[in-house]
Amino acid sequence: MTVNRMILNETSYFGKGAIKEVANEARKRDFKKALVVTDKDLIRFEVATKVVDVLKNAGLEYEVYDGIVPNPSIEDVQAGVKACQAAGADYLVAIGGGSPIDTAKAIGIIVENPEFADVVSLEGEVGTKNPCLPILAVPTTSGTAAEVTINYVITDKANQRKFVCVDPHDIPVVAFIDSDMMMGMPKGLCASTGMDALTHAIEGFITKGAWEMTDMLHIKAIEIISHALRDSVAGNQEAREKMALGQYIAGMGFSNVGLGLVHGMAHPLSAWYNTPHGVACAALLPLIMDFNKEYTGEKYREIAVNIGIKEAAELPLPEVRERAVQAVKQLGIDVGIPKRLSELGVKEEDIPKIAEDAFNDVCSPGNPREATVEEIAALYRSML
Structure with missing residues (x-):
């Protein structure tokens, strides 16, 4: 046990x-x-x-x-x-x-x-x-x-x-x-930190160490954050109150079970290019969700239901997984997250080294799908 x-x-x-x-x-x-x-x-x-x-x-x-x-x-x-x-x-x-x-x-x-x-x-x-x-x-x-x-x-x-x-x-x-x-957060900071909170909730929910109590916390955090983030970025105080709670609930969970490859790949971007951590996580989240989707059982269905995707409970699993990924991607677009790593200053010639750093990051082993250095490098390149 x-x-x-x-x-x-x-x-x-x-x-x-x-x-x-x-x-x-x-x-x-x-x-x-x-x-x-x-x-x-x-x-x-x-x-x-x-x-x-x-x-x-x-x-x-x-x-x-x-x-x-x-x-x-x-x-x-x-x-x-x-x-x-x-x-x-x-x-x-x-x-x-x-x-x-x-x-x-x-x-x-x-x-x-x-x-x-x-x-x-x-x-x-x-x-x-x-x-x-x-x-x-x-x-x-x-x-x-x-x-x-x-x-x-x-x-x-x-x-x-x-x-x-x-x-x-x-x-x-x-x-x-x-x-x-x-309330003093500018829109960009509100967006990036909010997407970081969503990353915590999603990675904590699908990480190898997840269990019933942390699942409960993470799925509630996903619900709160996905519904409040757009209004929070717009400056609505009630939404910021909800985001404050949602990010804390996500923290209660992931602190105790770990994270995954999004954080593993985000850390080198901050170290090499001084990219704000939340921006790096937000940019990578849909990509790594797609990479992981076939290794997560029914969990993407739960994500989709709590994000508010219609008929998510009945959709075929491959479709609901794809819909969950696209919903998270659209949320990032709506709040102004960069779409390409080149916008963050990432250079093709650096990728072999930052891929090694990501592979060796303490967060990466928690990912539900194991990734080689070569696969990580390919993921970085796909977003250049």
Whole structure:
């Protein structure tokens, strides 16, 4: 009998105004001083300031570290560790998308497990001894679900690659899912992070490690995201509220069962071309869904039903699989996702190397259909 594991936050708050609970959680846990981990744009546009003001108005001590950049690197993490130690912080408040929250996870792990100060040794599942410095996570995008996962991704610039770290000790203790924090997303970011959330839900649903509880989560996430994303991109707050919930539900699932080839192939695109992670996943999702479709049993039927494809329950399986792929492809088109990898800067001469990187990525073995390096290269070429 297979033993399945579920790891989730201790506490999560949902809804407009949820960030007001940040101060209450810090007080009741007797935290003394926060390092606020965010990026300069979120400070400049006064998004992160909303949370900082909660700390300030409650009389709680904090310092701000806003040195986070997209696709954070080993050096960014190490700078954050120094900032945390210099501040004397005993907890982290991570505000942003995947980059600030992922960086906060790495900072928190290294502060409590200094033997991993080189960062790169955290790759994969290394079994750290101590839980990370406590993290209160406030997402500002509706896609990465970093606030509820045990994963984080760091860029190794020297070797032009991204690596995934999987560690139950890094999960934020509290998450605050507040759609007010997500209203500032521009359309492009809303679209790419939303499609990333759909990728999480679909890959988590069909990955080799999927089981009944995660299937329940992923199929609900597919339903919510596929119906809300277009309106969310248009700026509708109710839709953004739904997307905030849908992406979190997807995170509850995939964090515990893994992903697949979409993420395996997306990571090298970010490492080589600095492609935003959500854009890379969104562009690749229909292609890899098509590649996987004959290895997924009836699951594409469930996807099709929950996306809202008419008569999906009765259609022949080959047809319903194709309809599911096309529906996801159309959703990406409708929200402005690039159709060709050349639009992301991908070059033909790089494909052999990025295909190797994708084959070796920690996410790729979870794919329901095994793929060789040559097959991965052919998939990249088909989208050039």
